[in-house]
Amino acid sequence: MAEAFIKPLPNHWKPDDFNLATISIDSSLLHITKTICLLESRCDNYAGYLQAIFRNRSENWKLAIHQWNIEECQHGVVLRRICELSDRGFIFNHSMAQYESLVSYHAPTGESVRGSVAAEMVSRCVVEALATTLYRVLADATADHKVRAVYSALAQDEARHYGMFLKMLNAEIRENSSIDFRARFSFALRRILELEDAQIMIASCVVAERGQGVIKGRREANWYLAKLYRLYRWEHLHYAVRMLLRVVGIRATDPIVWSATVLAWLAVKLRLVLAIVANFVVTPIQWPEYRRV
Template sequence: MAQWLAANVELSTAKVHVTETFIKASPNHWKPDDFDLSSVRLDASLLHITKTICLLESRCDDYAEYLQAIFRDRDASWTSAIERWNVEECQHGFTLRTVCESTDPNFQFDESMSAYESLVSYHEPTGESVRGCVAAEMVSRCVVEALASALYRVLADAATDRNVGAVYTALAQDEARHYGMFMKMLSAEARADPSIGFWTRCSFALKRMLELEDGQIMFASCIVAGRSQQPIRRRREANWYLAKLYRLYRWKHLRYAVRMLLPVIGVRANRWLVWPATALIWTAVKVRLWLAQIANRVSFLPADAD
């Protein structure tokens, strides 16, 4: 599988090089075999978060198919960029799966993935944007990639295993490159349509951030925790999952995210704006963590590894 992925990365690089302008193939792009994941150690919280993200990343083909359908009338620079992005996202899923299987030999990836796909449907690749327009899709992707990059930095700082930390760091760098790719696409779209201004971008970005507690993540968390046979209560799962995750966030992680998010809404990330925006998000994360911890005290869900 690793060889197959490596071959696809190389093929994709060669294929994309001719026309791509949105994303550059990194000359030193890593391969799954670059990491020694034969014996890694993760604590229970980090393992659960990694399993959850592994399912999300492994749905890479659905995400790419949906975007390719929306871009079907665009030139090759758009579709080839998505091809390269897709290969790298699939590589993320594969590498995280290796991390999880190495830490927990009982992790049933195939079963978890099929349960996840049957439980949570993704947007149909009809060519119609569920968010209304290409600009909204690009803002949404920029937000997701920025937050993913920050998340992997959080996990890299939390991991005590050096090899797993190196994986998270590589993934954080990839997500930052993906952010750059979608920012270029967003800029191209904004040049063609001047109506995509500050407030429009804010509205698209806010909507996407409010989706962070939606079923996609929480159902994945539920499945890897072995709770999907019971009635799923999304809010309760969110409290359980976010209590594990948000306690790992530090100021520097949120400042990093803010520096990427401000340009998405068309605002330069200068220090006069970064500090108050980071304070706002830091407060929101701490309040959400506090609410989740209180909710977990009155819930029957185990608070293990907290």
């Protein structure tokens, strides 16, 4: 019997389990949540792309993606609920349609855009590790215990997804292809650098209702990251680093984790300072002008 990469939890939460009446969330957190809501709501695109790549794989690969897809779609639903209840002006269908018209996801052709299944799995592990960290950051940043409960549940799911893709990566290495440390490291780093790409920044632009005109990705990234990176603390990065080291195949001993966390902390805080300076110096951003640039 083939290894199950992920097991459905019989008592896994449902979006209706959360009582989200009378929630309160500050404007920065709400903007970040709306942005992630659009990303999570593309769950079927992500799953379709991976299922096409795994079309010749055994059933356990397909079942894992199926289960993962269900959970990712639930993330989109519960985040949408938070956004709609916090801002009656947030029209999800309108924002989602605009987002999808502006940026497409990889086509489900059966070919990995990263060149191999192993590279694809490294990339997915990085995404899930960063996602669970992000939801921990958001949980720690919110004072509302109902909203915090949602972020914490999502953080747990993303950690399970990380474990699932790590198992898939290890199975791929055992059974099909080897991938050395340098390749793992470079795929992981590339995926981290993609955090500033159009997928996220256009979502941020759309939910801020400035997706009509020319979109300047770098300016949007500075605006978005100035809100987000100020929330990251040492323990969040320590948590992320432990997971990322396993993805690239490094044993997470205390000195290595500590050194890598120092580097990650410096990188995040430097990016934060650059974002703040750019927002302050380059322009006191006036969005109507921004739309017309």
